């Protein structure tokens with residue numbers, strides 16, 4: 001395996017959670033901290049890429065040299081990503097995008113009234129699938145966050161979302177996944193896979209980027 005080099009290559013990376021509002025003060029979200037996506041942005045900058053980071057709300061400083069676009073909802077992330085992804089060479093979807101949003105956003109704070117409440121949800125657009133569906137698509141790398149049957153679900157997403165590569169991680173375990181400083185990845189592409197064992201997200205991001213860079217250059221020379 002060679003050194004990653006992405007000099008002059010433009011890379012768009014999504015990171016962090018999205019927030020789906022219920023009313024002016026409440027939202028539905030998830031435990032993503034943005035650490036994985038921000039570490040990938042740093043690693044891409046280090047090997048010479050032009051990096052745009054499209055980030056949900058997180059408590060991390062943007063890596064210096066990155067073009068940062070801040071968003072909150074999945075729909076906003078969709079709009080920001082799709083406005084950039086037509087001109088980029090590599091898209092990496094590390095964000096934990098909410099699959100659903102509340103069907104209705106109340107203009108006023110919802111009052112405490114009954115013993116039970118019901119929230120009706122509707123599907124958000126799939127950002128990475130839309131990126132991969134573009135005629136002039138970039139090299140598309142997805143993530144898969146799974147609590148069970150990792151390989152099946154991840155390779156299913158690789159195919160159904162038409163990705164070039166997918167980095168699968170176990171979530172909901174004592175180490176790795178959401179919010180942890182460490183993570184491990186099982187990376188799949190059509191015709192191969194590689195295990196990247198548990199390490200800190202900065203080191204892991206470097207290894208994943210080396211793999212992405214290899215496969216990206218392979219695809220663009222064949």
Ligand code: PMT
Pocket residue numbers: 016031032033034035036037074093094095096097098099124125126127128129141142143144145146157169171177178179180
């Ligand atoms: O942010 P950290 O705390 O560091 O945690 C890192 C992480 C666990 C969030 C990260 O490693 C990770 O797995 N990110 C993807 C989480 C996720 O939402 O996975 P998924 O299996 O639900 O989605 C599969 C892929 O589709 C992902 O690339 C996701 O970005 C993308 N997607 C999903 C839904 C949607 N509406 N649009 C999308 O683009």
